[in-house]
Amino acid sequence: MLARPRPRLQLTRSLRDHVAYRYLSSAPAITSGSGDVLGRRVDKKRLVILGSGWAGYPLARKVDKKHYDVTVISDSPNFNFTPLLASTSVGTLEFNNAVESVRALPHVNYHQAWVDRIDFASKTLACQPTLRYASRQPHQQDDALSYNTVKREELQDERLPVFTMEYDILVVAVGAYSATFGIPGVKENAHFLKNVNDARAIRARILECFEIAAMPGLSDEERKRVLSFVVVGGGPTGVEWAAELHDLVSSDIPRYYPSLVPLISITLYDVAPHILGNFDSSLQAYAEKKFARDNIRIRGRRTVEKVEPGWITIKEEGRIPFGLCVWSTGLAVNPLVAAIKEIPKGQKGATLLTDERLRALDASTDNKPMRDVYAIGDCAGVAGGPVLPATAQVAQQKALHLAKELNRAAKSGDAYQPVPFEFKNRGSLAYIGGWQALVDRTSAASGLKGGNAGRMAWLIWRSAYFTMSVSVRNKILIPTYWFLNWILGRDISRF
Numbered sequence: 001m002l003a004r005p006r007p008r009l010q011l012t013r014s015l016r017d018h019v020a021y022r023y024l025s026s027a028p029a030i031t032s033g034s035g036d037v038l039g040r041r042v043d044k045k046r047l048v049i050l051g052s053g054w055a056g057y058p059l060a061r062k063v064d065k066k067h068y069d070v071t072v073i074s075d076s077p078n079f080n081f082t083p084l085l086a087s088t089s090v091g092t093l094e095f096n097n098a099v100e101s102v103r104a105l106p107h108v109n110y111h112q113a114w115v116d117r118i119d120f121a122s123k124t125l126a127c128q129p130t131l132r133y134a135s136r137q138p139h140q141q142d143d144a145l146s147y148n149t150v151k152r153e154e155l156q157d158e159r160l161p162v163f164t165m166e167y168d169i170l171v172v173a174v175g176a177y178s179a180t181f182g183i184p185g186v187k188e189n190a191h192f193l194k195n196v197n198d199a200r201a202i203r204a205r206i207l208e209c210f211e212i213a214a215m216p217g218l219s220d221e222e223r224k225r226v227l228s229f230v231v232v233g234g235g236p237t238g239v240e241w242a243a244e245l246h247d248l249v250s251s252d253i254p255r256y257y258p259s260l261v262p263l264i265s266i267t268l269y270d271v272a273p274h275i276l277g278n279f280d281s282s283l284q285a286y287a288e289k290k291f292a293r294d295n296i297r298i299r300g301r302r303t304v305e306k307v308e309p310g311w312i313t314i315k316e317e318g319r320i321p322f323g324l325c326v327w328s329t330g331l332a333v334n335p336l337v338a339a340i341k342e343i344p345k346g347q348k349g350a351t352l353l354t355d356e357r358l359r360a361l362d363a364s365t366d367n368k369p370m371r372d373v374y375a376i377g378d379c380a381g382v383a384g385g386p387v388l389p390a391t392a393q394v395a396q397q398k399a400l401h402l403a404k405e406l407n408r409a410a411k412s413g414d415a416y417q418p419v420p421f422e423f424k425n426r427g428s429l430a431y432i433g434g435w436q437a438l439v440d441r442t443s444a445a446s447g448l449k450g451g452n453a454g455r456m457a458w459l460i461w462r463s464a465y466f467t468m469s470v471s472v473r474n475k476i477l478i479p480t481y482w483f484l485n486w487i488l489g490r491d492i493s494r495f
C-alpha cells in the first residue's frame, strides 16, 4: 500500500530549509566553477578539513561558506564534546548530550573516512571509508569506530572503495591517539575514554559488573574482584572519571544493589606522586583529600607492567584484579601524522610544526610555511613558541582564529593583513565528585586569577560546559538530564 502523503511535515521541512538557507548562510547556489568535488563543480576554494574534533568541528562551523566549499573528512561522524564524556559513561548525562553530528552542519560536506595519505604536490588525499557494505552487530561497529581498537584488516573484505579528494586549502586536525607506552595488554583489556563509543562501552561494563556481582553462588572475594574499578592516569580525565563513578556508586547503586556497596573499590594509579599534575598544588591537595574522604584510593609512584583480562600487574604491588580498567595516560602520535614526512615534527614526533599563523612548515624548503596547508589541535604545535597543552581550549582557540583569518583573507583580498595566533589561557577545570570541582586560574591570561575549589567551582564547571555546548537541542537536553537525574536518579538500563 502506498504511504499517505504528509503535507504538513513537508511544509515544515521546506520552511525550515528556507530559514536555514536564508538566515544561517547566504551561500550562493553551486553552478559552475574551477574545481571538482566528487562530481560537483564548485566556484569557490575547496577547503578540506581532516578531523571533526575540537579543532576541525568549530572551524567547519565558523568558516564562511560564501567563500569556501567546505568538506570535513573524519572517521567519526560526530564532534565529541569530550569534557562531558565521563558524565555520559556513568549515566549523569545521555550519550547524545556529548555529541554533535557533523552531517547536521549547514552547507558542509562530510565523508566518513580515514585519510591515509596526503600528496602535498598534487594536493590530493587518499581516503578509506570506515563504513562497510554489510551490516554489523552494534558492538562490532563500535569497535571499528573506536580509537586504538580499529581493526582495519576486518574492513578488507567488504570495505567501500578508497577515494581521492582534491583540495585547494587543507587543514590537518586529526588529534592524537591514547598512549599505552607499549605496555602489553592495554589495548586489548583496558577501556579508553576518547569518544562516545568508548563511553557507551564503559557504561555497559560498569552495569555488567554489578549484574555479575549480584549473581547467586559467588563468594565475597569473587564479588570484590569484579567490583574493583581501576583507573590508570591521574590527569583530569582519569580524576573526573573516578569522581563520576563515585557519584554513581554512592547515590544510585545503593538503591539497586545495597548489599554490594561495601564490596566496591575505586583505585587510581599513576607514576607521578600526585594527581592533577597541571593544577596548582593547593587544588591538588584539595582533590586528594576529597578522594580520601570518598574512599577513592590514590596510588602514586606506581608502574603498570601489563594488563591481562581481569588483572593488572603493578610493579610495586603485584597482580590486582579488576572488573573494569579505564586507561587515560596521555597521548600518542596519530598514524597519519607519523606518516607525514614533508612537515617537520615537534614534541617527540607527535605534532606537526606550524608558524604562528598556523601554516604547516615545509621541510623541503628549509621550514618555510606551506601556502595552503594548516595544522591545528592536538596534532599541531607552533615552532619556536611555548608548548601548549593538548586541550580542547587550545584546539578550539586555534580553530576559531584560523576561521577568522580565512574569512578575512577571502574578504580583504590583496589588502589582507595576517594576525598571528596567540593563546589566551582561560584556566583549567576539573570535576572531583559530589557536586564539587576545581577551577585553576593561576595562569589565566586575563580576569580574576587564583584557584577555587568546592561547590562554587562546580557551578562554574557546569555553567562553562553548558555555555560551550553547541546545538539548541543539547542546550535544552543537558540541563534537563542534570535535573532529571538529580530528581529520579541515573538510568541504569543496559543496552
Ligand SMILES: Cc1cc2nc3c(=O)[nH]c(=O)nc-3n(C[C@H](O)[C@H](O)[C@H](O)COP(=O)(O)OP(=O)(O)OC[C@H]3O[C@@H](n4cnc5c(N)ncnc54)[C@H](O)[C@@H]3O)c2cc1C
Pocket: 050, 051, 052, 053, 054, 055, 056, 073, 074, 075, 076, 078, 082, 083, 084, 085, 086, 113, 114, 115, 116, 173, 174, 175, 176, 193, 194, 195, 236, 237, 334, 336, 376, 377, 378, 379, 390, 391, 392, 393, 394, 395, 429
Ligand atoms: C575524556 C576527555 C575529557 C577531556 N576534557 C577536557 C576538558 O575538560 N578541557 C579541555 O580543554 N580539554 C579536555 N580534553 C582534551 C580535548 O578533548 C582534546 O585536547 C581535544 O579533543 C583535541 O582536539 P582535536 O580536534 O585536536 O582532536 P580530537 O578531538 O581528538 O579530534 C580528532 C578528529 O580527527 C579524526 N581523525 C583521526 N585520525 C584521522 C584520519 N586519519 N583521518 C580522518 N580523521 C581522523 C577523529 O575521528 C576526530 O574526529 C579531554 C579529552 C578527553 C578524552
